[in-house]
Amino acid sequence: MNEWVVPECLHVPIVAVDEQAIEAHIGDIVEVLSPGKALLVKMDPPPVRDPRLEIWSQYDTDIFFDPLQVWVSPGYTRYRKAYIRAKGQVSVAGKVVHHVYNRRMAVLRDYGFIRLVPISRGANSSSGYTEQWGVEHAAYDNGERRRKRDLRIQYADLGDLLVMLDVKLGGGVQEVVRLGQNLIEIPGKRPKQPE
Numbered sequence: 645m646n647e648w649v650v651p652e653c654l655h656v657p658i659v660a661v662d663e664q665a666i667e668a669h670i671g672d673i674v675e676v677l678s679p680g681k682a683l684l685v686k687m688d689p690p691p692v693r694d695p696r697l698e699i700w701s702q703y704d705t706d707i708f709f710d711p712l713q714v715w716v717s718p719g720y721t722r723y724r725k726a727y728i729r730a731k732g733q734v735s736v737a738g739k740v741v742h743h744v745y746n747r748r749m750a751v752l753r754d755y756g757f758i759r760l761v762p763i764s765r766g767a768n769s770s771s772g773y774t775e776q777w778g779v780e781h782a783a784y785d786n787g788e789r790r791r792k793r794d795l796r797i798q799y800a801d802l803g804d805l806l807v808m809l810d811v812k813l814g815g816g817v818q819e820v821v822r823l824g825q826n827l828i829e830i831p832g833k834r835p836k837q838p839e
Contacts, residue, residue, distance in 0.1 A: 651828060653691045654699070656708045656800040656808070659745040659755045665796035666715060666757060674712070675730065682716045682726035683757065699827035703809045707761055708800075715757040718747040727760050736762045744804055754791070755798070767810045802828065 660666045666685055667673060675684040690709035693700055714730050716723045724741045739762035743750075750758050789795075803813060806824050813821075 650799065650802060650805070651694055651697065651830075653694045653697070654708065654800075654805060654828060655691060656805065657797045658759045658800045658804055659750055660715065660757045660797045661754065661795075662756045669797045670715075671713075677714070677726040677729055678720065678722065680717065681720040682714065682723065684730045685713045685715055687711055687713055694830070696830050697828055698831070699805075702827060705809070707808050708805070710761075714760045716743075716760060717756055718743075718750040718758060723760060727762070739763060740765050740768045742768050742807070744800065744808060745798065761808050763807060763810050764812075767807055767812050 657670045660670065663673060663683065666683065671685045671687040673683050674686045676682075677684055687709060699705060712730065714723075714727045716726060720726070723743070724736070727741045728736060741760050742763045743758045744761055745755070745758045747758065750756075800808065802821055802824050805828070806821070807813060811824070
């Protein structure tokens, strides 16, 4: 791994090509909530945490490697009901059910399943700016890069991780990501960014 990317202990799968990719790289499908559309996945054991990273002490990071995860196809519209069926009504109380990877980007890149997580309405709305930027760039390659490299899943980037933690990205995403970088870097590698 390079020094300036998301550390291996934070490699959180968020999108997969198909059910076979989920079973090969993420975990076991323990329940089909809707055939070909919604799955309950028991995640394989997560990578070992690097305790030097500030993110583990600053946030409730259990959402990253939740042992039971709901994955849905990009076009599936009953995703909230599927999530509640799998995880219970209390799991979404006061929350919206968020697709961690933009649905339009998933379609453009031929991904068949996206992970869902419950977050606040504010965090969900605030991530729209970065998602729109991603959709515009995804339209250029139409999944060609993914197919050439035979990429079967994709991991969360820093912005995805922050949204999963219910952080509002807003339109000025660079400021939030700059501060978020402090959370995932090994202390002492570079000067900490001012708060």
